[in-house]
């Protein structure tokens with residue numbers, strides 16, 4: 001029987017488990033604060049940012065939202081980030097990607113103070129993570145690790161294939177999988193758009209993390225019987241629905257679910273975990289910046 005991994009349920013657990021830490025901070029006069037920064041008119045980004053703000057409200061984190069005109073100069077964005085860096089009520093700063101073309105994304109991510117970089121995009125934090133003494137873990141790979149924990153997915157000694165090499169998912173996921181840690185120790189291969197024979201790799205994998213942003217490009221014939229399949233794709237595809245689109249993963253769910261041992265659906269798999277781990281990182285950031293000790297779940 002294939003086990004469908006319920007990201008909504010695990011994310012709700014993570015949010016609940018943050019309750020004690022948030023209460024402890026508040027008792028000491030600290031309300032964790034997260035700023036989201038949007039400089040884009042991409043409808044998906046607008047949706048993600050408003051969901052992140054709603055999540056904050058639900059768990060008792062103060063949300064601040066800063067929106068810049070899409071034709072403003074890049075310097076306005078960097079200035080807005082500097083203002084948030086200097087604001088003691090803001091413990092986490094998230095600059096929603098992708099950004100408008102006049103902005104150098106790397107410069108934007110480098111401008112976020114490393115201790116407030118809850119995305120883990122700043123080179124200092126990326127370096128620390130790769131070196132194995134992380135300040136933060138990036139939200140999506142961290143969320144996937146939480147799913148592995150919850151569903152007893154053994155990474156130690158497993159053959160893992162990460163499909164995609166983005167800074168947000170592919171590269172950090174592969175890095176966490178090879179760490180000498182309870183949720184690491186996997187023999188990890190990273191495949192990407194120039195991989196010659198993708199299926200030859202995925203068919204050998206005990207764990208497949210699909211994060212290439214191409215709708216349904218991994219199907220059941222490319223998987224090993226019993227594999228754990230994690231679908232990070234959230235592709236908007238035109239459809240005859242109320243919204244005019246539907247969300248499709250990178251994995252063809254119908255054929256994959258008959259082969260996989262465990263599989264994440266889209267939606268309701270990885271997406272809610274990414275949002276939950278952003279809250280987690282914000283609570284950790286608030287604790288570290290204020291010196292109020294909390295137990296992170």
Ligand code: GUN
Nearest residue numbers: 094095096097098119139
């Ligand atoms: N765009 C898509 N995913 C993310 C994310 O996790 N963080 C940010 N900042 N932008 C994104």
